[in-house]
Amino acid sequence: MTSIRMTLAGVSSIAGVKSNDTLGSWFKRMLGTLGLPLLGLAVFLFIWQAGAKQIDTSLGQFPGPTQVYEQMSSLYAEHISEREREADFYQRQEARNAERVAKDPSYVPKIREYTGKPTFFDQIGTSLVTVLAGFAIAAIIAIPLGICIGLNASLYAALNPIIQLFKPVSPLAWLPLVTMVVSAAYVTDDPMFAKSFLTSLFTVALCCLWPTLINTAVGVSAVSQDLQNVSKVLRLSWMTHVVKIVLPSSVPMIFTGLRLSLGIAWMVLIAAEMLAQNPGLGKFVWDEFQNGSSDSLGRIMVAVLVIGLIGFLLDRIMLLLQRRVSWDKNAITR
Amino acid sequence: MTKHLELTGVSIEFPTPKGSFKALDNVNLKIARGEFVSLIGHSGCGKSTVLNIVAGLYQSTTGGVVLDGKEVNEPGPERAVVFQNHSLLPWLTAYENVELAVKQVFKGKKSKAEMKAWIEHNLELVHMTHAMHKRPDEISGGMKQRVGIARALAMEPKVLLMDEPFGALDALTRAHLQDSLMEIQKDLNNTVIMITHDVDEAVLLSDRIVMMTNGPAATVGEILDIELERPRNRIQLADDAQYNHYRHEVLSFLYEKQRKVEDIGQHRSQKAAADKAQETAPAKKQAQA
Ligand SMILES: Nc1ncnc2c1ncn2[C@@H]1O[C@H](COP(=O)(O)OP(=O)(O)OP(=O)(O)O)[C@@H](O)[C@H]1O
Ligand SMILES: [Mg+2]
Numbered sequence: 001m002t003s004i005r006m007t008l009a010g011v012s013s014i015a016g017v018k019s020n021d022t023l024g025s026w027f028k029r030m031l032g033t034l035g036l037p038l039l040g041l042a043v044f045l046f047i048w049q050a051g052a053k054q055i056d057t058s059l060g061q062f063p064g065p066t067q068v069y070e071q072m073s074s075l076y077a078e079h080i081s082e083r084e085r086e087a088d089f090y091q092r093q094e095a096r097n098a099e100r101v102a103k104d105p106s107y108v109p110k111i112r113e114y115t116g117k118p119t120f121f122d123q124i125g126t127s128l129v130t131v132l133a134g135f136a137i138a139a140i141i142a143i144p145l146g147i148c149i150g151l152n153a154s155l156y157a158a159l160n161p162i163i164q165l166f167k168p169v170s171p172l173a174w175l176p177l178v179t180m181v182v183s184a185a186y187v188t189d190d191p192m193f194a195k196s197f198l199t200s201l202f203t204v205a206l207c208c209l210w211p212t213l214i215n216t217a218v219g220v221s222a223v224s225q226d227l228q229n230v231s232k233v234l235r236l237s238w239m240t241h242v243v244k245i246v247l248p249s250s251v252p253m254i255f256t257g258l259r260l261s262l263g264i265a266w267m268v269l270i271a272a273e274m275l276a277q278n279p280g281l282g283k284f285v286w287d288e289f290q291n292g293s294s295d296s297l298g299r300i301m302v303a304v305l306v307i308g309l310i311g312f313l314l315d316r317i318m319l320l321l322q323r324r325v326s327w328d329k330n331a332i333t334r
Numbered sequence: 335m336t337k338h339l340e341l342t343g344v345s346i347e348f349p350t351p352k353g354s355f356k357a358l359d360n361v362n363l364k365i366a367r368g369e370f371v372s373l374i375g376h377s378g379c380g381k382s383t384v385l386n387i388v389a390g391l392y393q394s395t396t397g398g399v400v401l402d403g404k405e406v407n408e409p410g411p412e413r414a415v416v417f418q419n420h421s422l423l424p425w426l427t428a429y430e431n432v433e434l435a436v437k438q439v440f441k442g443k444k445s446k447a448e449m450k451a452w453i454e455h456n457l458e459l460v461h462m463t464h465a466m467h468k469r470p471d472e473i474s475g476g477m478k479q480r481v482g483i484a485r486a487l488a489m490e491p492k493v494l495l496m497d498e499p500f501g502a503l504d505a506l507t508r509a510h511l512q513d514s515l516m517e518i519q520k521d522l523n524n525t526v527i528m529i530t531h532d533v534d535e536a537v538l539l540s541d542r543i544v545m546m547t548n549g550p551a552a553t554v555g556e557i558l559d560i561e562l563e564r565p566r567n568r569i570q571l572a573d574d575a576q577y578n579h580y581r582h583e584v585l586s587f588l589y590e591k592q593r594k595v596e597d598i599g600q601h602r603s604q605k606a607a608a609d610k611a612q613e614t615a616p617a618k619k620q621a622q623a
Binding site for chain 1: 390489
């Protein structure tokens, strides 16, 4: 009798522990994935709000979270009204043209572009297009070049000093040179791209080339001896060796390089836009700074947050791509 | 009768920062077609080096290897290697790993359908058809090793070279793969050179066991012919007097004749030399004075 009771008690206690345990681990997991980050965010907002009150600038008080939120709404409202004005403009133009064509059928209507001031959201779009284009150019140059350097020790030795020399150069140093070269070399009456776009583009490409180049070269030159022996025993041709062994084996390293490059590209772009007054988020920040109204600091803060968010999202997208493409799941960190 | 595979006076010196290191000295070995030869010896004596020279991955300093009347001086698929750590391409499935080899060797000789059948046949030989579309990181160590063997077999090599193919596996898996290997060997009758650390494995599988002396400048110490009937059964052999005699021979070579005593021995002799030096030092001083 006692033994039965004991086993019953044992069973129930085991069951109790079990359900408690899963509940506990579930709670812990939620705390880890959601709770702690949210807590961190809350503490940050609190400190920000409290700290902002203490800082007085010539443009008024440093913006706290509430002001930033207000500015975000007002920027959005401006964007919407600007879009409406643009739609109105085209509508009026169309109506006018239709009227003139009705009066005089031989009249060929002229379409004039709307020339409003770009809104904050337009600037985000411009920056995104520029950074992706610059990054693409860098990747198109860096990956093949990195493969060549990685395969050929002499080429590596020859180019290494140049790479090491240019790698640490700041975008701000490149910018004047790129600007001058672009204005000298790109002379057409009907430009497909704006000069400012090209300047930003090449500056970004020049600065974010290096991590991809170096990582690709290292990945390609570090193919394991075992796999090289397999290739030798099979007598793979040079081309097959590169395509079947070298490239797949260096994909994880190439992606590590690409991720670093994209991060650098985004940082470089904002700096270049500020300095060169090229359209984009950097120019938005600079304009607000020059503008110096009481809203300016709040608006700059919005831009800072958006820049951070976009940088984060770009990195996540690269990470997802890397997970899809790379065979080495261990090489992917954070 | 000229032999199928001949190593004649093979020596090799590796350049090292401290001058050249003679790993092998005058290795001579003749192997007949279809023969299963094991190389056994202490760690670091130069077994892998011998295998790599036959594979063509290393070049001997003097002497050479002749296979069917042709000198070996580069790697090639007619001398397929099963590497110690499987060496599968981690981004390809088991099937694709074998396919890479098959496409390379039978390009233009087999049609697409024939190749597919041949790849599947070889995976079948090592009992891997159930997991042939899995990648190396999704299968166990023993399975990887089996795919490595399938890849080598699929090249239809004249000589199959295996560097401790089962070294990293647990005893059960190892026994299982040894049995599969004997079965395959019965059907295909390949020429095999296998490196092993395991005395039982050597006796069970081989027609001959080549025992190597300790390095540096290692060479063939003794060669033991294993005249046990095939098919061999490990359980029956456990009580077999002949089998145990062979085991004893190999063990006594490894642990009596080629005992790894250099560590203790060197230590002792160094100490003795130091003692001697101390004894003679005062004497020298006296002499100088
Ligand atoms: N590429 C090389 N360069 C210099 N020395 C080498 C090289 N390859 C092997 N050696 C040396 O040659 C000797 C034999 O090495 P090997 O790898 O053939 O030994 P092994 O018998 O296969 O040992 P194990 O059983 O541990 O695999 C060792 O002393 C090793 O240090
Ligand atoms: Mg070895």
